[in-house]
Amino acid sequence: MVDLSVNLAGIKAPSPFWLSSGPVTNTAKQADLAFAAGWGGFVWKTIGTPIINVSSRLGGLNYGARRLVGLNNIELISDRSIEDNVREIADIKRRWPQQAVVASIMAESKKEAWQELVRQVEESGCDGLELNFSCPHGMHERGMGAAVGQVPEYTERTTDWVKSVARTPVIVKLTPNISDIRQPARAAKAGGADGVSLINTISSIIGVDLDRFEPIPSVNGRGTHGGYCGPAVKPIALNMVATLAQDEEFGLPISGIGGITTWRDVLEFMVMGATSTQVHTAVMHWGFRIIEDMIDGVTNYLEDKGFHSIQEIIGKAVPSLTDWGKLDLNYQVRSQIVEAKCIGCQVCFAACRDGGHDSIRLQTGTRVPMVDQETCVGCNLCLLACPVEGAIAMARVDQGKPYMSWEQYVSAAGAQGCRGG
Amino acid sequence: MSEGTSELGGGVAVGRLNEVTPPFSSQAALDEAARCLYCFDAPCAQACPAAVDVSAFIRKITTGNLRGAARVILQANPLGASCARVCPVDELCEGACVVGKTNRPVAIGRLQRSVTDWAAANSKSVLRAGRPTGKRVAVIGGGPAGLTCAAELAQLGHAVTVFEAREKAGGLNTYGIVPLRLPLENSLAEVEMVRGLGVAIRTGVAVGRDVQPEDLLRDYDALFVAIGLGGGAHLGVPGEELSGVYEALDLIAAAKLGDLGHIRIGERVAVVGGGNTAIDAATVARRLGAREVTVVYRRGQEEMPAYKYEVDFARGEGVNFQWLAAPVRIVGKGQVAGLECVRTQLAAPDESGRRRPQPVPSSKYVMAVDTVIKALGQAPLASTIARLGLQVKGGRLEVDAETGRTSQPRIFAGGDCVSGGGEVVFAVQQAKRAARGIHAAIVA
Ligand SMILES: Cc1cc2nc3c(=O)[nH]c(=O)nc-3n(C[C@H](O)[C@H](O)[C@H](O)COP(=O)(O)OP(=O)(O)OC[C@H]3O[C@@H](n4cnc5c(N)ncnc54)[C@H](O)[C@@H]3O)c2cc1C
Ligand SMILES: Cc1cc2nc3c(=O)[nH]c(=O)nc-3n(C[C@H](O)[C@H](O)[C@H](O)COP(=O)(O)O)c2cc1C
Ligand code: SF4
Numbered sequence: 001m002v003d004l005s006v007n008l009a010g011i012k013a014p015s016p017f018w019l020s021s022g023p024v025t026n027t028a029k030q031a032d033l034a035f036a037a038g039w040g041g042f043v044w045k046t047i048g049t050p051i052i053n054v055s056s057r058l059g060g061l062n063y064g065a066r067r068l069v070g071l072n073n074i075e076l077i078s079d080r081s082i083e084d085n086v087r088e089i090a091d092i093k094r095r096w097p098q099q100a101v102v103a104s105i106m107a108e109s110k111k112e113a114w115q116e117l118v119r120q121v122e123e124s125g126c127d128g129l130e131l132n133f134s135c136p137h138g139m140h141e142r143g144m145g146a147a148v149g150q151v152p153e154y155t156e157r158t159t160d161w162v163k164s165v166a167r168t169p170v171i172v173k174l175t176p177n178i179s180d181i182r183q184p185a186r187a188a189k190a191g192g193a194d195g196v197s198l199i200n201t202i203s204s205i206i207g208v209d210l211d212r213f214e215p216i217p218s219v220n221g222r223g224t225h226g227g228y229c230g231p232a233v234k235p236i237a238l239n240m241v242a243t244l245a246q247d248e249e250f251g252l253p254i255s256g257i258g259g260i261t262t263w264r265d266v267l268e269f270m271v272m273g274a275t276s277t278q279v280h281t282a283v284m285h286w287g288f289r290i291i292e293d294m295i296d297g298v299t300n301y302l303e304d305k306g307f308h309s310i311q312e313i314i315g316k317a318v319p320s321l322t323d324w325g326k327l328d329l330n331y332q333v334r335s336q337i338v339e340a341k342c343i344g345c346q347v348c349f350a351a352c353r354d355g356g357h358d359s360i361r362l363q364t365g366t367r368v369p370m371v372d373q374e375t376c377v378g379c380n381l382c383l384l385a386c387p388v389e390g391a392i393a394m395a396r397v398d399q400g401k402p403y404m405s406w407e408q409y410v411s412a413a414g415a416q417g418c419r420g421g
Numbered sequence: 422m423s424e425g426t427s428e429l430g431g432g433v434a435v436g437r438l439n440e441v442t443p444p445f446s447s448q449a450a451l452d453e454a455a456r457c458l459y460c461f462d463a464p465c466a467q468a469c470p471a472a473v474d475v476s477a478f479i480r481k482i483t484t485g486n487l488r489g490a491a492r493v494i495l496q497a498n499p500l501g502a503s504c505a506r507v508c509p510v511d512e513l514c515e516g517a518c519v520v521g522k523t524n525r526p527v528a529i530g531r532l533q534r535s536v537t538d539w540a541a542a543n544s545k546s547v548l549r550a551g552r553p554t555g556k557r558v559a560v561i562g563g564g565p566a567g568l569t570c571a572a573e574l575a576q577l578g579h580a581v582t583v584f585e586a587r588e589k590a591g592g593l594n595t596y597g598i599v600p601l602r603l604p605l606e607n608s609l610a611e612v613e614m615v616r617g618l619g620v621a622i623r624t625g626v627a628v629g630r631d632v633q634p635e636d637l638l639r640d641y642d643a644l645f646v647a648i649g650l651g652g653g654a655h656l657g658v659p660g661e662e663l664s665g666v667y668e669a670l671d672l673i674a675a676a677k678l679g680d681l682g683h684i685r686i687g688e689r690v691a692v693v694g695g696g697n698t699a700i701d702a703a704t705v706a707r708r709l710g711a712r713e714v715t716v717v718y719r720r721g722q723e724e725m726p727a728y729k730y731e732v733d734f735a736r737g738e739g740v741n742f743q744w745l746a747a748p749v750r751i752v753g754k755g756q757v758a759g760l761e762c763v764r765t766q767l768a769a770p771d772e773s774g775r776r777r778p779q780p781v782p783s784s785k786y787v788m789a790v791d792t793v794i795k796a797l798g799q800a801p802l803a804s805t806i807a808r809l810g811l812q813v814k815g816g817r818l819e820v821d822a823e824t825g826r827t828s829q830p831r832i833f834a835g836g837d838c839v840s841g842g843g844e845v846v847f848a849v850q851q852a853k854r855a856a857r858g859i860h861a862a863i864v865a
Contacts, residue, residue: 064455064483065451065452065455065483343519343520343522343523344460344464344519344522345458345459345460345461345463345519346460346461346462347458347459347460347461349461350461362462367464367519387458388523
């Protein structure tokens with residue numbers, strides 16, 4: 001049996017499968033259902049002075065027959081009283097002592113407001129606090145949420161206010177709506193944060209109603225900028241998580257969030273440096289039940305690979321992430337079409353001719369094309385476009401030339417008195 | 422009687438003759454369309470005799486552009502709605518679909534049907550008549566070939582008049598293809614679509630009887646002959662005149678028009694023939710209530726010209742088969758009481774490449790049946806062709822393969838009267854070629 005338990009900055013949980021703050025984590029009933037289904041942690045819907053929400057609040061991005069590859073929302077923080085939330089958290093902690101319950105909080109940008117909220121919420125017996133410096137809509141217009149997270153000084157100052165009174169570990173939830181994720185992350189650290197979680201949603205307009213000329217979702221004829229999440233944001237989130245995992249100046253534990261839907265997604269975030277992961281859209285779409293395959297898939301993977309604890313894989317892929325300038329220019333692959341598997345759709349031909357390097361040739365007498373090994377640059381496009389698993393293989397052709405990076409190339413060229421461009 | 426059915430003349434529930442394949446729901450169409458790989462130079466389009474750009478229209482389904490999808494289909498094939506239902510897609514587009522190499526091919530026929538049904542239901546006229554050229558063309562025969570040629574020429578701006586001998590236009594789509602596959606209203610809707618292009622369709626007017634070819638040649642710049650084939654061939658055995666002996670095409674036409682007044686299908690039916698018409702007649706007889714229906718064919722199962730999916734469907738309907746048996750006499754006094762057959766065996770292949778059946782000596786036997794349906798294939802309309810003074814070869818009109826031009830420079834032809842009998846989509850293909858040939862000839 002593999003050990004799935006994790007410990008993020010002192011917040012212990014039976015597994016890294018947590019639910020992030022939002023409509024999924026609004027009530028005690030949901031926490032009961034989630035923990036009964038097998039989730040390991042629950043970041044409560046952001047608690048603060050109750051707000052008023054609009055209707056409707058969500059917009060979806062579909063891809064072909066696939067629903068909700070992306071989701072956008074204009075919902076604010078909890079619309080329930082602080083007292084109700086605190087009472088329910090206390091209740092849940094009594095019933096589920098092993099599971100992690102983290103209270104997400106957000107207050108007006110005043111020291112007293114934040115510190116009072118921390119005191120009130122910690123009464124619940126929660127295992128930690130997550131500071132919402134990252135809601136990109138609505139709250140942000142009121143000087144809260146991403147308005148704090150986008151300015152490193154505010155992030156540091158507010159974290160410091162909280163840390164000076166908090167008794168439980170404090171995680172800062174970062175906004176992706178910045179240009180360099182390391183700046184707010186370092187600021188959170190400077191303010192004393194014990195860890196960070198990322199990403200919150202990305203500023204977005206999910207679509208436009210072409211009959212009414214209104215953004216989606218529409219609130220009585222008008223729309224607003226929303227927050228984007230779901231499977232489509234995973235690459236952006238993964239990039240930011242990995243960037244922090246690599247930042248030596250940073251070095252705090254990370255809870256990875258953004259588009260996580262399957263056990264594979266969980267593992268990818270963890271090998272890129274996350275200690276725990278948080279899921280939202282996938283549960284909004286499919287319900288708590290998706291946890292069953294997440295646990296099953298991760299467990300099988302770890303067993304197959306011979307790991308005993310999930311903690312062994314945290315950050316395992318981080319060392320292989322490097323700068324472009326350090327990639328090996330002498331490593332060369334070429335595309336090869338596997339005739340026995342090719343079904344002859346020739347999608348690769350169109351892709352390579354119009355968007356690759358015009359290296360796929362049609363042949364007479366067969367629909368199976370051939371790759372011109374002389375001109376193929378090994379870009380992968382054909383492989384990515386091919387609808388049949390295994391019908392295109394990328395084969396190494398460089399005959400083991402020694403490693404040479406762009407950095408080496410430029411310095412060698414510089415030594416010879418010419419400049420690379 | 423269940424809901425949604427009504428009585429035919431013969432006391433039969435019409436619901437049993439309704440179209441068998443249900444339409445896709447719009448959701449099912451979206452899901453199915455998403456399976457298309459959008460192949461480059463797609464093999465399905467290459468396999469389509471009407472050259473419908475299949476992956477283009479399927480992609481339009483996925484983007485919600487149904488009007489565009491309908492245009493792609495109907496511009497290539499004005500009879501796209503009936504072809505969606507009656508084409509042997511296994512042998513054509515779907516047979517070529519590369520998804521079929523690893524999985525079930527994309528259901529192209531049903532997708533096409535969902536688009537053309539949508540266009541019909543939303544009265545979207547996607548085809549437009551061209552700017553008038555002042556040229557006039559007469560089309561003889563209002564079946565698939567005639568309607569296609571008329572639609573093509575009308576889009577090019579020519580004034581077209583279709584002369585159709587029967588009461589309704591549509592040819593075998595209206596009278597010959599069983600309603601289980603192609604309901605009457607779909608065929609008639611297609612006729613109306615062609616009429617909507619400004620084509621004059623004069624039904625009940627037979628050329629050679631009501632209008633003379635000379636007059637047409639005088640009044641029109643070109644003629645397109647699309648008269649199809651004639652009635653069924655004779656069996657040539659004693660007893661054919663008995664009551665209870667029917668022609669398959671008459672049975673099908675009666676079933677299709679919902680008027681079986683003059684036809685009485687008994688309990689035990691023998692259908693003579695091995696083509697698709699025989700299979701169709703047999704399934705219709707079953708659906709009309711016959712207890713036992715047997716298709717009698719003088720060659721073996723392998724040699725049957727009928728499509729396998731048709732034969733499989735008939736089997737599922739409870740139709741029996743007797744291969745290697747040839748009728749020699751219909752038995753009975755006034756009314757059919759039996760069909761006397763002789764066993765056959767197959768000799769070496771003849772010049773047509775098919776193995777000729779030979780009677781097995783002293784192997785005669787009598788099948789106890791009360792109804793005999795003849796489905797021996799249609800004979801050419803020799804006298805009409807003769808009236809037009811056109812060259813024939815083996816009963817078929819001879820035309821130039823590129824232009825569809827006959828031996829007379831201003832007369833073109835296409836469809837079953839040229840091919841000797843085929844599928845709707847091949848009639849469309851020939852009619853499209855002839856339309857191009859006519860256009861080139863009259864605008865020159
Ligand atoms: C029972 C049966 C089932 C079939 N099933 C299928 C199927 O499932 N799928 C498929 O693709 N194909 C099927 N076919 C074949 C298909 O129906 C024909 O290939 C197609 O209809 C040929 O079109 P056409 O226009 O050449 O001839 P027709 O459809 O025969 O039309 C010819 C028209 O010309 C008219 N005409 C004849 N003489 C004159 C005259 N002198 N003056 C004016 N008008 C005249 C006729 O009344 C008729 O309307 C089937 C055929 C039969 C008989
Ligand atoms: C409707 C909705 C409401 C959300 N509300 C909050 C919130 O109150 N506090 C918060 O920290 N994050 C909130 N989030 C952001 C999610 O917790 C999460 O960071 C984001 O959706 C990315 O994860 P996902 O791709 O798994 O959904 C909300 C997301 C959605 C869709
Ligand atoms: S790898 Fe890129 S360049 Fe090479 S054949 Fe494929 S698409 Fe073309």
